[in-house]
Amino acid sequence: MFLNVHSSYSLKYGTQSISQLIAAARHLGIHQMVLTDINNSGGAVEFIRECYKQGIAKAADDIHKGNIPYQIKPVAGIEFRGDNGLRYVGIAKNKEGMRELNTFLSHHHINHLPLPQTPPAMENVYIVYPFYKTFDKTLKANEYVGIRAKQLNHLYQHPLLKQKDKLLVWHPVTVSDKVTYRLHEYLRAIALNTLLSKVPDDEKCQPDEFLIPEAELTQRFEQYPFIVQNTQKLINSCDLSAYFEDSTVPSSKNRFHYTKTGLEGDKKMLRRLATLGLKYRYGEYHQEALKRLEKELRIIELKNFCAYFLITFDMVRYAINKCGFYHVGRGSGANSMVAYCLRITDVDPIDLDLYFERFLHEKRTSPPDFDIDFSWDERETIQKYIFKRYPKWHVAFLGTMSTFKDRAVIREIGKVLGLPKAEIDGFTDPAKERQNLSDATYQKLLAVHRYLKSMPNQRSIHAGGILISQEPITYYTALDMPPKGFATVQWDMYEAEAIGYEKFDILSQRGIGHIREAVQLIKQNKNKDIDIHDFKSFKKDEKVNAILKEGQPIGCFYIESPAMRQLLKKLKCDNYLTLVAASSIIRPGVASSGMMKSYIERYHAPEKVVYLCDVMKQQLSETYGVMVYQEDVIKVCHYFAGLNLADADILRKAMSGKYRSKLAFDELVNKFFASARKQGHSEALITEVWRQISSFAGYSFSKAHSASFAVESYQSLYLKTYYPMEFMVAVLNNYGGFYSRWVYVYELQKTGAKVHLPCVNHSDEVVNIRGEDAYLGFIGIQGLEEKVIKIIPHERAANGPYLHLEDFVKRTCIPLEQAIILIRLGALRFTGKDRKTLLWDVHQYLGFKQKKVNHAELFKISYKTYQLPALADSDLENAYTELELLGYPLNYNMFDFLKTPFRGEVMAADLPRYLGQTVRMVGNYVCEKTVHTVKNNKMWFGTFLDARGDFFDTTHFPNTSPQYPFKGKGCYLILGKVVEDFGFQSIEVLRFAKLAIQLNPVAIH
Known part of the structure; x- marks a missing residue:
């Protein structure tokens, strides 16, 4: 009877969640509702599914109480509004009707078209218009008019009585009581960006728009029983039971096949490609690899995931062969040897003893997914390829829903x-x-x-999740068109999983851009071709591992942060497997649980490790008895307790908080104990092993994920070790990483490169390097406009170097204020004139309002020149200019800004000789990190450079931090105690103050 129900998915309008609506309806004995959210269908499938679930869950309870169990009949549609006014409501007769409604709305969203006053013909949809006094439209077969009880007195002699079979009961639902009505008013004020008291009445729902018993609603229309009959007949004719299918089994949602010959063709193609890849990765005869390949293919075929692998392979193949892009396949997908053979990932699961079951097994109900990273500036190319490769309405981005x-x-x-x-x-x-x-x-x-x-606030776009469906996605949702320009579903990844969709995660990161551009620069600057995928030789390279052990991999993906550098030094990490472990134990959950410290202790004293039993020693010897990875949880459940690998992974997932059924979880726990007892273990041992598993599982990290990151880290390390100049230029041109830009410029200088300020005759948009000369680019100069950044190198490439200031001004048509920025930074030093003389000269050319000319000069006109007196200039003044325009001084050490000549009693390299002593140091601020103690007090960790350019780290405890706070960039005088933790020295700060600097000479005058 309720044809127009709004949930909180009617953003900044509806006030009740889907579950709240269903619970309220059951409480009132309501048997049927139509969910019609405003201009979206994001909650429709959830509504249908939850009605079905609650019906099953409540049935047993109803029978126990002597009631007749029932299920609310869910019907869905969309309320269409334009110009903030209700146009009409579309109600789906069936699943095809939902597709028609979603396609209609999607067309207008994607093409940014206003909704029409009358919708197009939709065979499986009922259209309901709101009643008004002068309504005289002749209604089509599927069109109706909804009338409120309070409007019934307007029916007297109304033309609609001639079409009495078209009148329906109209009782919209938006709120639940007076409190939520007030909440609705707040939502409308926020949506309209106006005061609560100024929200117009026609922008709000009516105060009585809440659920009431069906009998009461029927009674309100007792004078017009035919209206109730019409309404009941319409709802009875709607059937959305097609959505009640079990989403845990393969369905028509995801693309069935990749090849034209269907499932069998997919199986043959995947086997052929995987076998070819096996030879590429492992050689001709590798019995262990062949055995595992067959096992994985059997499960992939059983779960109907051949198409998923082939579609992912197609994306990667396009990226490598057509575009020359690099990528990193990571996440649990790196547990798959098939993925390794298809070059989706570069992680060898046999080498690392990775379990395929962590990714996919026979009992897995939720779809797995690959995470594929591309460079930050190349991802969109791959996304466009996917959207062109598959038909319209069959490919879309995942959405996200932010809350308040x-x-x-x-x-x-x-x-x-x-x-x-x-x-x-x-x-x-x-x-x-x-x-x-x-x-x-x-x-x-x-x-x-x-x-x-907890209410939805606004829809947005997922970081990289893409859906590719067999049947149109519009069976399940309408599509939006965010500014990014790709069609996007109206629900998030959790709803996608609940419906049964597999997603393809096409992500991006800057680390891949560093690697890609470094390889290109090495070819240009050194004429050398680098096979960056030769990872097996990288991980054995002694020089690469030596830099890793030093803990100074600035610019290298994932391992350059202060916390990671400290961990590498504490572990004396000099090999791939230890780096994989470090990439996992650095995670916040593992570190805060104390497992990181335990791992480091055992790493340095493996002979002291006491294992609970031989099985634990055999399975966890690589990590010294500490469960570092999710795969360790699976191993222990399998080898210690005797669970099969599928059940072991289900239990691992359940303990990470991703299992919704407590009853099913308890059954798994009981199965663990029962199975472990059958292995002959004592009750005390089983209890202790379970305690360790359950305390760790929620913090664990996928080993395959860590291994993927470690591969990329090694690629970066190799480039930095052998081609440091080109690598650091690539880091700068891909917008750095963890640190501020000046840190990477400084690292570039440390490589021996001669780093120059921007120059109009040598610089490009980004940093370039020729031999050992590196010129900073125009990008990054504060206040310089994009058109100027582009025109300078473009004009120079087209017509040769600039000859003098006049030539530069005329050829670039640069505005005065933009020319001043470049001159102040020294970008026109090729003229041989100092900055102040050039500033005087440029005002002669541009210091008056110029008339734009659209033709070339017939005669070259020279400007008069004047002899100027010598103008004072200083390095300090220029350094201040660089600080202003670049954010850092290039040719002037930050320490030289200080008024004091004191540079500290101790340098970072000398700290091992001063353990336990209180020292005074001077450090140039690099970064800080705020953390909370167990008592919820704030403390800080700082990172600094000393006057020699070496890093050192500080700890600021709560009792000192408020008295001696950080005050941003600059040099600090630090008094503190030298402490050591597993060979890593740092300063526990006692006192801390920012040092005074010399004034800018310009400010003095």
Whole structure:
């Protein structure tokens, strides 16, 4: 009877979640509802599924209480609004009707078209218009008019009585009570960006738009029983039971096949490609690899994932062969040898003893997925290929749904209440949270926020998830068109998994860009071809491993952060397997649980490790008895407890919080204990092993994922070891990594490169290198416009070097303020004139309003020249200019800004000789990290460079940090105690102060 129900997916309008709506309906004994969210169908399939699930779950309870069990009949549609006004509601007769509605809405979203006043013909859809007094439209067979109970008095002698079979009961549902109506008003004010008191009535729902018993609704229409009959007949004719299929089995959602010959063709093609890849990876006869390949292919075929592998292979093949792109295949997909043979990943699962079951097994119900990383500037090319490769309506990006949980919502609530900006700023300042708690207005904001925080706020686009379907995706959702320009579904990855969709994660990272460009620069600058995929030789290279052991891999993907550098030094890491472990134990959960420290201790004293039993020693000797990886959990469950690998992975996943059924989880736990007892283990041993598994499983990290990162780290390390100049230029041109840009410029200088300021006759948009001369690019100069950045190298390439200032000005048509930026930075030093003389000269050319000419000069006109007196210039002034325009001084050490000549009593390299002593050091600030102690107090970790250019690290405990805080960039005087942890020295700070600097000479004058 309820034809127009809004959930919270009617963004900033509806107030109830799907589950709340269904629970409320069951409480009132309502048997049928039509979910019609505004201009979206993001909750439709969830609504259908939850009605079905709640019906099953409640049936047993109803029977126990003597009630007749029933299931709410779910019907779905879309409410179409344009110009903030209701146009009509579309209700799907069946699954085809949902596709028609979603396709209609998608067409308008994707093409940015306004919704028409009358929808097009849709064979499987009912259209319901709102009633109004002057309604005189002749309705088509599938068109109706919905009338509210309070509007019934307008029916007297109304033309619609001539079409009485077209009238329906209209009782919209938006809120649940007075409190949620007020919440609805807040939502509308936020949506309209206006004061709560100024939200127009026609922008809000009516206060009575909540569920009521069906009998009460019928009673309101007792004078017009035919309207109730019409409504019941319409709902009875709708059937969406096709959506009740079991989403845990392969369905028509995902693409059935890759080849034209269908499933059998896919099987043959995958086997052929995998066999060829096996020879490439392992050679002609490798019995262990052949045996594993057959095992994996059997499961892939059984689970109907051949097409998934082949589609992923097609993307990678296109990237490698057609585009010359590099990629990294990571995540649990790297556990697959088939993926390794297809070059989807570069991780050898046999070499690392990786279990395929971590990725896919016979009992897995949720679809697996590959995570494929491309360079940050190449990913879109692959995405475009995928969208062209597969038909319209069959490929789309995953969406995401952000909620109101962000504290920024406090600011939104404050704005709609009309609070002054200063007061709102105070309420959103974390430092004032304690004092705010006693403020009545703040308490009101928090009360509203508590209602809002779990509600959907806005739809967005997933980082890289793409769906490719066999049947049109519009059976399950309408599509949006975000600014990125790719069709996007209206729900997120969790709903996609619940429906049964496999996703393809096409991601990006800057580390791949570093590697790609470094290889290109080495070819250009050194004329050498580098096979960056020759990983097997990289990991055995002594020089590469020596740099890894030093813990100074600045610029190298995933291993350059202060925390990772410290860990590498503590482990004295000099091999691939240890790096894989380090990539896992650095994760926050593992580190904070104390397992990182335990691993380091055991790593340095393996002879002292006491294993619980021989099985644990055999399976965990590589990690010294510590379960470092998710795969370790699987191994212990399999080899110790005797569970098969499929059940072992299900249990691993359940302990990580991804299992929804407590009953099923308890059955698995019981199975673990029962199976372990059959292996002959004592009860005490089983209990202790289970304690270790359960305490770790939630923190664990996939070994395959760590191994993928470690491969890329080794590629970066190899390039930095043998071609450091080109590598650091590539890092700079791909926007660096963990640190600020100046750190990488400094690293480039340390390689022996002569780094020059930008020059109009030598620089390009980005940094370039010729021999040992590296010129900074125009990108990165503060205030320089993009068109100027592009025109300078383009014009120079077309017509030769610039001859003098006048030539440069005329050829580039550069504005005065842009020319001033370049001159101040020394980019026109090729003229032989100092910066101040050039600034004088440029005003002679551009210091008046220029008339634009659209033709070349007939005669070359020279400007008069004037003899200027010598103008004072200084290195300090130029360094300040570089600091302003680049963010760092290139040719002037930060320490030279200081008023004091003191550079510290101790340098970073000398710290081992001062263990336990209190020392004074001077450090140039690099970065800081804030953490919270177990008592929720803040403490900091700092990273600095000394006057020799060596890194050192500091620890700032809560008792010293408030008294001696960080104050941004600059040099600091540090008094602290030298401490050591597993061979890594750092400073426990006692006192800490930012040092004064010399004033800019320009400011003095």
